[in-house]
Amino acid sequence: MCIGIPSRVIALNDQMATVEAMGEQRDVSLILMPEAVELGDYLLIQVGNFAVEKIEPERAREALEYLREVAEQAGLQPA
Numbered sequence: 001m002c003i004g005i006p007s008r009v010i011a012l013n014d015q016m017a018t019v020e021a022m023g024e025q026r027d028v029s030l031i032l033m034p035e036a037v038e039l040g041d042y043l044l045i046q047v048g049n050f051a052v053e054k055i056e057p058e059r060a061r062e063a064l065e066y067l068r069e070v071a072e073q074a075g076l077q078p079a
Helices: 057-073
Strands: 005-013 016-021 024-029 042-046 050-055
Touching (some): 005 024, 005 057, 016 042, 024 042, 024 050, 042 057
Antiparallel strands (some): 005 016, 005 042, 016 024, 042 050
């Protein structure tokens, strides 16, 4: 099982995007995306930095809040 991290697109460059989640930015590949991606979209990012699915903003916010809660319960400092 893989955990997809919801991330917001903040820059686009050909088949790559810069995304942000929980205060962290990273570059991800869009080659597995079946649909067009635009600035501000939320994507699920999997291991290997591949975007695999576009998701609704509310679903992304709920997932990020859950991940923050899990990190806090584990004694980690989420961004």
